[in-house]
Structure formats: C-alpha cells, structure tokens
Amino acid sequence: MTQQTHRSGAASLRGLAENRMLPDHQVMDQPTLDWIAEMRPEVAAAPPTLPHLPLMLVPEATWFAQPRCVDSIHGVRHNARVSLLSSILALEYGLDRDHRAALCAAAAVHDCQRHNDRDDPGHGRRATAWFTRNHAAVTGMIGRELPQDVLAQAATAISLHxxxxxxxxxQQNQRYQRAPHLIDLLKVADCLDRYRLPLARWWPDPSHLRLVPPDWLHATAHDLVVRSEQARLDGASNHRALIHARQITDPAQ
Structure with a gap:
C-alpha cells in the first residue's frame, strides 16, 4: 500500500495509520485534515442557540510533561477543544456554575501529562497529580476559585477519563459515584474530539459512553477540529486557531 505524503515529503498521519506505522508523536498534516474535512458527519438537527458563549480554556505549553506533545494530536488544541465541548455539554445538562468551571478545567489538563500519542496507560493519574499541585493556576485562568470538594471531583474526572x-x-467505581456527571461528561467531550484521528474506525462511538451526546454536537465537534487544525496549518498560533474555531459556538454570530 502506498503511503500518502504531504508537501514536505513526510508520510501523512492517515497514510501511516493505514500502514500501522504511526510514530509515538503525531502532528496533523494537510492531507489528513483534507480527508477529515470531507468526512463531515451528517446530523438531523441544527445546533441550538446557546444562551451564552461557552468557556474554553487553552492550556499553557508549560503544563505539558513532554514538549513534543504540545503541538501533537493530544496537545494544546485537543485539550482546549475538549474544554469547549465540556462547557457546551455542561450547559446542556444543567450543571451549576462551579461544576461547569470544574469540568472545563479538568478537560483542559486531562492529557497534559501524556508521554506520547499512543495509549499511554496512567496518563490520567499523572494529570491528576499535576492538577492537584497546580489547580490554582488552572482555575485562575478561568477567573474563578472553586470549593475543595468541587476540585476533588474535577481531579477524579481527570484520573478516570x-x-x-x-x-x-x-475503588474506582466508588470514586465514580462521587462525581458521576463530571466523569461522564468529560468522557463524552473527549470522545467527540476523536474526529481529529486519521481513521474513521477510531471516530466517536457512543456505545462506549454512559451519556449519549446530542446528535447535532457531532457536526460541531467535527467543525471545531477542521477549523482549528486548518488555522494552525495556515500559520496561526494555537491560541488564535482555537479562537477562530470557537466562533462557531458564539450565539452572537
């Protein structure tokens, strides 16, 4: 099978995935993104008008355990998109303000302690330990102090995502019972951002979830991937690429 190549001559993520040759660290490329864009999911309903702009927390590069992961498929853009999707889901499910902020914070750091872009068992526990030490820096970016019990629920969600x-x-089931909605919604948001992956069989599968995301959110999640990744490939910073993508969730648009 011939590997796909992009302009630099390097094999695309899609070509590498088809040949089971994905490296430990994986960065989006134009041929892979073009294929993703062509595969937009069809949805029956249009997205509702959100009551206000959902939160999105863009993690700092210094939050990551491995510099090579900052711009990878589990890096800044993935964590930020999951925080945005988590915020949308929190509004959909009627979480209060503290729990919306906690879910957004958990989502923004859930993959920051990855060592690579493979399965990397234990990265949730490592991210929890980091969050426990650094939660003030994370919630400070949201501009909201959170009660200790809510922070503990966010840490649990990170550890089990x-x-x-x-x-x-x-023991994990017992911990789950103390924060079921945060855990369920973080898993849903993380799953929805799988549209960034280079094979369709790795895309969102609600059968692995306990809460089923609304149908319209699949197209939104897909569009967030395409808009943010394209802007990044076009030379925008991570922050500008994400702000550009976030515009599709703005009720004022």
Whole structure:
C-alpha cells in the first residue's frame, strides 16, 4: 500500500495509520485534515442557540510533561477543544456554575501529562497529580476559585477519563459515584474530539459512553477540529486557531 505524503515529503498521519506505522508523536498534516474535512458527519438537527458563549480554556505549553506533545494530536488544541465541548455539554445538562468551571478545567489538563500519542496507560493519574499541585493556576485562568470538594471531583474526572467503564476497579467505581456527571461528561467531550484521528474506525462511538451526546454536537465537534487544525496549518498560533474555531459556538454570530 502506498503511503500518502504531504508537501514536505513526510508520510501523512492517515497514510501511516493505514500502514500501522504511526510514530509515538503525531502532528496533523494537510492531507489528513483534507480527508477529515470531507468526512463531515451528517446530523438531523441544527445546533441550538446557546444562551451564552461557552468557556474554553487553552492550556499553557508549560503544563505539558513532554514538549513534543504540545503541538501533537493530544496537545494544546485537543485539550482546549475538549474544554469547549465540556462547557457546551455542561450547559446542556444543567450543571451549576462551579461544576461547569470544574469540568472545563479538568478537560483542559486531562492529557497534559501524556508521554506520547499512543495509549499511554496512567496518563490520567499523572494529570491528576499535576492538577492537584497546580489547580490554582488552572482555575485562575478561568477567573474563578472553586470549593475543595468541587476540585476533588474535577481531579477524579481527570484520573478516570482514560479508564474504560468496564475496567473500573471496585475503588474506582466508588470514586465514580462521587462525581458521576463530571466523569461522564468529560468522557463524552473527549470522545467527540476523536474526529481529529486519521481513521474513521477510531471516530466517536457512543456505545462506549454512559451519556449519549446530542446528535447535532457531532457536526460541531467535527467543525471545531477542521477549523482549528486548518488555522494552525495556515500559520496561526494555537491560541488564535482555537479562537477562530470557537466562533462557531458564539450565539452572537
């Protein structure tokens, strides 16, 4: 099978994935993004008008354990998009202001302690430890102090986001019962950003979730990937690329 190549001559993520040759660190390229853009999911309903602009927290590069992960498919843009999707879901499910902020914070750091772009078991636990030490820096960017019990729920959500429900231990199930909505919604938001991955069989599968995302949110998640990744490939900074993508969720647009 011939690998796809982009302008630099390097193999595309899609070509590498088809040949089972993905490297430890994976960065978006134009041929892969072109394929993603052509595969926009069809949805039956248009997105509703949100009551206000949802939160989006863009993580700092210094929050990441590995510099090579900052611009990778689990890097700044992924974590920021998951924070935005989490905020939308929090509004949909009627979470209060503190829990909306906590979910946004958890989403923004959930993959920051990854060592690579593969399965990387334990990265949720590592991110939890980092968040426990640095939560003030994270919530400070939101401009909101959170109660200790809410911070603890956010930490639990981070620690369990990468553990499939069927693999929960007895202890993990007990922890889940203390923060079920934050855990469920973080898993949904993380799943929805799988439209960035180079094979369709890796895209969102609601059968792995306990809460089913609204149908219209699939197209929104896909569009956020395409708009932010294209802007980044066109030379925008991570922050500008994400702000550009976020405009599709602005009720004033």
């Amino acid at each position: 990468d553990v499939p429900y069927e693999r929960f231990t007895v």
